[in-house]
Amino acid sequence: MQPSRRIRPRRVAALASVTVLTLAVSTSAGTGHLTPGAMTAAGPVSLARTSALGPCMINGPVDVQMSEGIPTPGGYSRSTGTVHALTLMVDFSDAPGQGSAMDRYHEFFPKTQEWFAASSYGRLDYRPETPVTHWLRMPKPFKSYGIERGAPFDPGYRQFVQDIVAAADPTVDFRQYDLLNVLVTPNAGPSALDTVLSVTFAGNTEAPVADGVPVSNASFVYSRQDDGSGSYSQTGYRVLPHENGHVFGLPDLYTQEGGGAVGHWDIMSEDWGANNDFLGWHKWKLGWLDPSQVGCAMTRGTTEYTLSPLERAEATGSGSGAGTGVGTGAGDAKLIFVPIDRRTGYALELRTREGNDEAVCRPGILIYKVEADIDTGLGPVKVYDAHRNSGGCTRSPNVHAELSDAPFGVGETFNDPGKGIRVAVTGVDAAGDYRVTVTRTR
Template identity: 75%
Template sequence: MQPQPERSRNRRRIRPRRVAALASVSALTLAVSASAGTGHLAPGGTAAGAGPVAALDRSSTLGPCLINGHPAVQMSEGIPTPGGYARSTGTVRALTVMVDFPDAPGQGKAMDRFHEFFPQTRKWFRTSSYGRLDYRPSTPIQDWLRMPKAFLDYGIDRGAPFDPGYRELVQDIIAAADAKVDFRDYDLLNVLVTPNAGPSALDTVLSVTFAGNADAPVADGVPVANASFVYSRQDDGSGTYDRTGYRVLPHENGHVFGLPDLYTQEGGGAVGHWDIMSEDWGANNDLLGWHKWKLGWLDAGQISCASGTGTAEFTLTPLARPGGRKLVFVPLDARTGYALELRTREGNDEAVCRPGILVYRVDADIDTGMGPVTVFDSREDSGGCTRSPNVHAELSDATFTPGETFKDPARKISVEVASADVSGTYRVRVTRG
């Protein structure tokens, strides 16, 4: 049984709204053995997926918080991220091609399709990483890249990694692009498929990422190990697509950097809109602080490991702002722990409707898409505080505010939100019995 938060104030009940088909529209990740392969399309490239985290000594003060899962876990939340994924710090070059088919010719100009995602995706990563990821999309081929076979003939479905249809598609992309592209020059591949190929995203989302896959087809002597495919437009008819439709790509690219899916079969119910790896429809949202540490966007000095007994007090600054302490982690064992961070309505977190301390459990022993992260709701069954399209409303007011306490009686752990000041920083007290 999961520990329940203790609430000391009355809850305001808000009528729940129906969220559009979150379970059926979540994008799928197909990941294979993340410990193999290259983190770069070029030979000798380095997989800096975990950035500075990889250099941490487990005997350091943060050592007890470097949780890890079993090697068989797909896309574990453990730190550091294993090799095989694309780099997530410094300059990252994303080869981006726009693809169409004889039975689904590209509609309009190929570069119009490109501009559905850029420069928004580049800006999103720059903001989320505090400038530590310089994401550079490249389009050496600016026309539609026509495949030799009809889309239906490839049999594209939500199947296994590089099943025969996908393998053939990737091989055909490589062959069609080879004269103009040296794949060794890039860290990852984006394939933007013409939206009229395949079903509507309202029916099923085919968008998929192959990450850390050393068994991928080879181009210019290197496996195309980290590749994201985007199909139909994630347009729910609410009129927000121009502002939010690009977000499927940073979600998919999150996988090439080693991040798992946080949604479950029930949709966004475990994490809601607190991480783009949970929900990528609707209004903007950022990554969890745990993921920013995992990607090397936070320094060791911005993390506190609350592993000792007794009471300790910490000051947290808003996750959206550069500088300051961002994350307090309370390890439970070598695999799991509680994370605390301050979320406010700024930066990529424009959908935050109740600023406060987000408390969530991270389990490095749970596979991608099976619920490796669980957010604890300070106001269960409230209906939430947002009406943004395609946002899981129930967890939108999950944060804890001054005077509220999260408790895990079985482990004798409590987190009290002590205060907030005019600068926007919060003080939290963590007690371990």
């Protein structure tokens, strides 16, 4: 097992510079409950036996604490099937809960459930369970825990978790849950407009033990995120799907410079403002795409594919993928991957204004580079802008505008002459499916 490590990437939104800390190491979890000694991986582990897609299953070195590699290593919560999310609302003597604890709960649910159901095509049955329906009062004032932006797990969060466990006992049996959500009363700490404290400790081998199991996958949510209109009621809940993304093993896609590498094309990049979805790569990593919905463009020559919108749960049935691993029973392709080497490759997917992607203002083929050897918060994914320096097409608040028109349309091409790779968007049919060709000269 790797030792616990800490990173401090900065997330820059339109209204604030914020920090999210993710402690991600291999530990026990992921069997449906927090079972001691269990070592299972999240996402499509069985894909390791799918030879056609094997060359596209890039992976990172062991010193990358939270990699984009497939399959996701052990220690994280399961991301398919029924996942039980213990959700507790906590307050403090110096920050007593305002309103009812269930009001705080309903800021996030059922919207978080609905978001995951749409994004996973129903493959993740996310169940937020709150056996304690009142504010769980901590024995110490909020200020005594020393919680601030970038705060390490020790000593403040360790004490915080220990106090949560003690306060929840004997009502809560921690063995019955896959992950922990702590919804802190919004008046504890600064406003999210000033500093975002929300944080996740994922795969934490040093977590306190409760009922014989480690509390190793825990997300903490503070304050409220403004959706850009002066209200948090519509999209402010999305901080929780972002944080839970870490629990499922996904890295941060924003960097110290903000969301300029990926923009609003993944909630792990920007969870402020209008709704947005996961990238297709993340959906494959999480086990939400079948092997037959993924194409691995690894052979020399030109191959044509038909891509259906990533947001649609059901394929239109009007097209089929001609590439390896596509069109074998689960409908049209959702993701084409073009491997460069065992660590890196290009991903192609069709993004439209459907499902969770309400802010898409230019539909088309999104092309991005995935690098499994780059750590969380350091830019493991880069979206390529088909219309550079255009200023974008969105006017949605808190959305990275320049990349909003990044997708490639019919007649547009992407070229990497150094690697001998060319992608051309050749057409779109009446159902809205796009045809693309991938050419490899080496």
